[in-house]
Amino acid sequence: MGEYNKGILGAFSGKVGPVVGANWRGKDIIRSLPKKSTKEPSEKQLLQREKFAFVTRFVTPLGPMLGRYFGHKMGDRSKKNMALSYHMKEAVDYVAGRYEMVYEKVQISKGDLLGVASPRATADAGGSIHLTWNDNSGQATAKPTDVLIAVVYNTEKHSSEMFFKVAKRSEREADLQLPDFMLGDEVECWISFVSEDEKKYATSNYLGRIKLI
Known part of the structure; x- marks a missing residue:
């Protein structure tokens, strides 16, 4: 990953050939495309992906509210991202082979x-x-x-x-x-x-x- 100030056409975002341009913590960066892994994901990785998808489905429809009233923006982290992170860590449980929201820990605002x-x-x-x-x-x-x-x-x-x-x-x-x-x-x-x-x-x-x- 490298930082750049001026490109031929200025800063860019997205894939161009073998590199990706993005803005990270207020800095314009470029990095090479990640290589596709040939390894099968572990059971732990699969569960984490399932957990992420499950919580995202619950949180996403609440975006208009969470994006306005959940905490205070920190750096490049949006309020929606902070809400997703909180619910991933605090408001979900794995019961009888499936994920469930812990409703008493769900928060629609935080301040x-x-x-x-x-x-x-x-x-x-x-x-x-x-x-x-x-x-x-x-x-x-x-x-x-x-x-x-x-x-x-x-x-x-x-x-x-x-x-x-x-x-x-x-x-x-x-x-x-x-x-x-x-x-x-x-x-x-x-x-x-x-x-x-x-x-x-x-x-x-x-x-x-x-x-x-």
Whole structure:
């Protein structure tokens, strides 16, 4: 791998002949194409690839939320990349020959803003989830104008619903309306708070499994 400042046509990205151009940690680099391995992948390597694919399928649909509210960008690592890394390490388990998400460890946001106090979730008729919480405005950096966000994941249909700007912290309750095709299904639910200017966000709360009615 080598660093370059000026090429014939300037910096480039992608494959050109036997080399690849890329930007790594703010530097333009070129490297030779990797040689294809003739060795069969080990069982450990296959499991790691399966784990990566499994977590990616879960995390990718949540990209619009994770990309805005998961931690703070570090160097060339995006928030989405940090979210994928976190869930790979902390929120997945291998049970009875297959990978499973550990839902209580899943996070839809991660930050220093004061989180949701005493959250509760109950199912209401028509596929609605009723949320309540205590107003802890004034504690630490919490403000009454902080906005609630939420994610609901359907464990049977493997689909996610994201909710932005649901309610203000001071309102103490809100309803999440799920689509009709989810009626009767079990879902997982997470909520969090984001500051009005979206510069601060809390680490999310897991509200458990809820059966829609």
